[in-house]
Amino acid sequence: MRTGIRLLSGGLVVSVEHSDGQLNLQLGALWGKSAGKAGGRPNLLISHLLDTAAVAEHIWDHYLAPRTRSWLDRVAGGVGRGRGFFSWLCGMHDCGKATPAFQSMDDAGAAAVRRAGLGWSPRMLEKGRWRHDRAGGRLVREVLATAGWDGEQIEWVWPLIAGHHGLFPPLAGLRPPKAGLGHHQGKDQQWARVQDALVQIFTEELGFDAPSAVEPHRVPTRAQQLHLSGLIVMADWIASNEQHFKGINDLPSISLARARDRASAAWSALGLRGGWGMRPVPEPTFFQDRFDEPPRESQMLVMQVARQMPQPGLMIVEAPMGEGKTKAALGAAEIVGARFGADGVFVGMPTQATADPMFTQVRKWVERIEPGLGAEVALLHGKRRFNKEWQSLLEDAGQTPDDLYGTIEEDVQYGMGPVELCDEPERRAPAEWFLGAKRGLLTPFVVGTIDQLLFAATRTKHVMLRVAGLTGKVVVLDEVHAADVYMSQFLAEGLWWLGQARTPVVLLSATLPPGQRQTLVKAYLAGAASREDVPDVAIPEPQGYPNVTAAWHGEPEPKVLVRSTSSWRADLAVGIEVLAETEQATTAQGRGESPGTAAVAELLDTRLREGGCALVIRNTVDRAQETYQALRRRFGQDVRLLHGRLHAAHRAGRTEQALDLLGPRAGGAGDRPRPRLILVATQLAEQSFDVDVDLLITDLAPVDLLLQRIGRLHRHAQVPRPAPIRAPRVVITGFAPVERQEPSFIVGSEAIYGRYLLLRTAALLETQPTKWSIPSQVPELVARVYGDDVGWIPQTWRSAERKAYARWAKVQQQRAENAQPFLLSRFGEHERPTLAGVHIGASKEGLGDEKFQALVRDGEPSIEAILVRHDGARFSTLQGRRIAVTGEEPPPELLDELLGATVRLPSSLTRSAEQELSLLDGWRDHPWLRHSRALIIPESGIATVGEAQVSYDESLGLVVRRNRTR
Template structure:
């Protein structure tokens, strides 16, 4: 090794140490070991590019502020990222590769091999311990040291406590005189290479201000991101000659890797949108409610939380996207995340966001990631994955069911290799599509679970939070979050509030308590407060409404305003079609037409005399199937069925057919003279169909009103005379004169008896009369979710008991969620990330994440295939290999057979089902559970007899009780 001018003045032994300490073994660095200093400089160089081309403007502003002024944040950011692996300069790490260890020993850094034998000491924790000593010796203040060391100690996914920074044996960290000197020399050499000069370069690095804990978490995610990029051996080959290790060379390597990976950020510094922007984006000027939202956002004095409540069809999404553009320009956000309640609602939103960005004219429509576990079924998404073969280079979906510990430590495992021609991709760079990284994409659309995951105390949560902080976060239909999910939503809002991230929440309407809790969580985060104390803001006095809150110089400030809808209220007639007790059992037995379905048949005989289109919503799949069968006997092919136990192919086709037949008049498909669509809750939200008559099972009032939103949804001429008056017929209940109503047990199990009783009271009061929709929506929701007397006197004992049970259940669900929340109780006021993961969860597969943030009976998906005397077939009939082997072009056909089993079959499915033999080496199918049907479409699973019917979907014909 030849010493160059950089090492003049360094003791010979120090130069030898720096030339021997290794960061990547030859096996993980392209055949040549990579010196530790080289990897640290590579990471710092990647961080510089991230600063220039990726970091949100608001993050750069903040880092400049923390570093002491404009222009200083870039170098501090590079230092924070590059210093991450300093803990590898310890015997615990240096001895693990025999070949590389020989050079270290030869340079004079020795260890007791017997002391190291069988002992473990992670280099991330070692780095935290090392910085505590070195930064303390450099006279850094304790408050600055306290927030910096966890970034190093947590860069492999979890943050230890300070007490965990002590190895079992001091020999693991490095004893004697040489090791501390070598560690200091490494840190100082790295620091000087970044341009910090003087006798004490480390003193120059010290920040002048401490960032909030939320911003620390964001920075931690960027440390992980830059480390993962710089650890890619395809782009960063090993360098084992110290004379070749220098920052200019690292910058060349980083620039090449960045370009080949196709990495980029979002808007950058977005200019304020022009007055006519809404017209340009959406083809029409804003309606009153949309204009109100934009006006309130214009008047906000800082980033904050905005809640936009408006009826179905009011254009909430368009208004939110326009408001997001305005907030991004004002607050320095670089992109947008839109969270939807379900995968089905996320898919059309993905198209809508891409269209909006295309109309902005920046080419950013290619930078939108679709984030949910079934995105491989979205044809638009797959079409955008350029040049990646049959399924695209979509590593995230590939690993959708793989535990985190099955992916390599840098999150780079992918069966597809590099992205190829990144410049021609019409989707975000492949790197962003790997597991855990989706939210780091410049723009993202997915389920609300993405935000909920970011509020869990799980490994690598910093990557999720880094992808949210710096974006405008838009969450649609937040009323759909139950009390369990709401705990994660509130926790997420707390962190976003502390980070100063703008958030827009959309809902048809919110119960007053839920609105107050959402506001309180965000404000508590903005104030770094422990309790989510209610913020004193008025309730909206009209509908649609906008509630905005932000942190001003003297505390929380707010705007609460309302307007009128762009269309007049719909006067909806409310009727009850009573049912008799025992309906549940009759529907489940399926031995005859249940009395409830006979009543529906009789009702429709009179109502459909002049034709018309009817939507029937049942609360359970078996009930929907039974109703469909009864109506099919009378109306034949005029009846359609849509529910969650259809396989993916049938469900997609039937959903699209329903939207075509019953959607807006402008879709070009002729509306049928008569059609009856029987559906479950799939038709409850973000389902743009227009029914002449609605028949629905009783559900809590907010959900009932959501269903009513499908009734006379569009202005349409020529409705049948008998259905000219919008009417909702409520089923699943029967009123009694001397006591509480009878209600379906299944409905009570799903929604709880308390809210169902109070909803039944408002329905009973309106029976034969009308509701004014949407004008009366807030009043009805407030009545049901409020504290006042609502039910008749004869119901009150039952209501009191139901309320006590409901409150107990709510408390139990809050407590169940609390153990998984990102912040433990009593720790919201903590100043650093130290110990954030103490007692948390490490490795979870994607399905386990879903179970973590959604409180319900766990269920599994299976892939249906058929086996007969001719072999194995996909559900569509195409032939597979003898062991289920899938030829090129057939994966679509196989995965179209995906269906979710009833929750009662989960355990037996997990015990008995796995992939077919021919799937075990397939990247998409090797984690799928196959349910093999015989030639008649039947199968036995444990004690259950199953049948897949092309009309009914999956039918459970026998076995223990299930739902």
């Protein structure tokens, strides 16, 4: 049906032959936002569609990466066509609201629609529910088929409409309830006519003659479709902000011009923007300007490869600890970003603790690229509120972003009143809109944990927002070797989608097993080829260290480039020594210390007789606490403790102290602790922990992690060291060699790492020389332990090694299979052309940080709690300041004390903590406390969680004593 349009006073008036003005009345009644969600007055449906289209224009002009605009132009049919197509597609998202199923949901709106002559049977509508997003998918299929669109184009477009509330249904999911006998969609011709007119009017207002003129020329890849879907959601959420898009219920007052004015004002007020935009490829001298130092040879190699790659691809950078991989990656990101039109960067770190210093580094880097960009960097992890730099950026931000700019769930509830905005503060951080739930990755520059990328590979609600936040950027992931087999399933899935999107990716590792390198390259190339699995491609083994492996899609086959160079510093000949931990070891009776701990204490007494700094790494917190107590008795104030069960303030403070005393900021030799310092730590000191020690004592761990720990040993050059520890030496304990048979391992280590890799690492210690050349020997050592060869294993161990391997392989296979139900695409689905049915079997609810972490890290979610004291009459902070649990919110200094007392409980206590710990009454409405359980410590100092006794010691941290009588 062809609908004529007349513009009067800048607004829409519809003229249709034989309509007698009835269509005007009907279009002027269809509502898109109820009065309760549009500032007190309904917003007509055509108004909301135009608002969203106008917002999309701003997203195109001021946010999209150049490469995204480029492929959208190609999809739409040529340069300059993408913008209009993108705007039309975003605006069309809510066309499914032109149905009785939706129009009946608000009483006032429904009454106006019925007065205009559009009716339905309430009794029939009660026979099932039909969401407007799915209704929109069905309506779009019908309208576009009538318009003559090619079926292939229709099939990829309708899921974007049907999935704009976060879940992509299958085609069968578009059907209205059968029992409704057609009433949900509109049974009479009045509904069909107004639905056609709505689409036609909207289309013509955007400058197209008819829907047929909008038809795209290409089918984008699924990754591009997912990216586009996220942008549609972004446009909808912005255009649904009632403060900036108040209702308009007068049809002649509606026009695209007015919508553009509203969108422009909203965009400016929200402070939204993109990243660095289209920039020239930086000059060869730029590294010095960014980092105040000339590039090392390995860093030059990384940037050289970034300049040579003919198209976006994957780079894997393997280099020793302390080589400067991160700066090399940022330099490469700037190069490939300029070459291929990426508009920002995501830097994923292995832990929250390692993300915090990277946040500072990335802010400094982008600020030097362009003044002001430092304010566009977001820190994205569950503990960012404890980061002082992040806090200082947001100290004037007022309410939380989700209070101001929530998600849009019209089919769930209506009639909620407007949210009052606080006064707009001076913005020193990314726009608050970006900081809400599920939107963080949309920020132009993001530093977070690798979990953020893993989340983007899950079949969860609104995953399209996460993908959209990654695919326009350069993605940098550090310490990728730290991903275990379960996490690696999500990492490989994420790389597949990034490969299909042709997103530049830089992966960093110091100790990457060869098999893992092959898996990562093949995952990316499979995505780039839009294949379930990549065709056989030769991926050469690097011949040197540091090295770069680059891969990209090529015709007729993928291309792989491998380059190597030498490290910036000479090898260290690290002495390898085993301190057997057996029950026969000497111990000091009556001191409550284990034989192994006593042996460590005696060794330190000997080696540090002339002073020096030592690091003792234990594999469990309990073991670290016991070691600290024993060493403290012997060495007094020279001993420090760092582990993951310290509350947030203690952990941050002690980490800062360790870096001040042993890190690069310590300055000259005169600043080193005297006469000695002994730091007892857990795996927190394993990676991205820039300290230098004279002596390392560590529990046995798989060889790659062992080498990471060795990276803390004699890390900085030109540091004078006492004679007994002048040569670098690592002492490895936590296991007991047994003559002519395999060793025994402490229970905690085997529980964490499994017997197989510990056994092969122990065999390496048995068979290798007593000195390792670090870093040049690192790839060889890792390859030996992670390889298949058993010929080098001691003959008497081989049977035990094969049994351990069989158990390990079974567990690995099971853990990999455990991940499959949660991956974004199931095995066998990667070659599908559209997003239809992606979310079959997915969770329909959002997941909090704790559950998300468990989803991608294969474990029961651990629980954080705020430690609070209770004397029987009142609550107080750990420092003794009284807490008012009702009434006004706590002052900032008290809030800092409360948040600083956050501690993570052992995962073994998770279920009990979920059942027994809750919020204090006064926290329920506080934006930073409302998700925080309280662990109440009574006057005795000992709380009970499940069957465990829990206390907090200022020196030891959280102490957990389990009831072992059962």
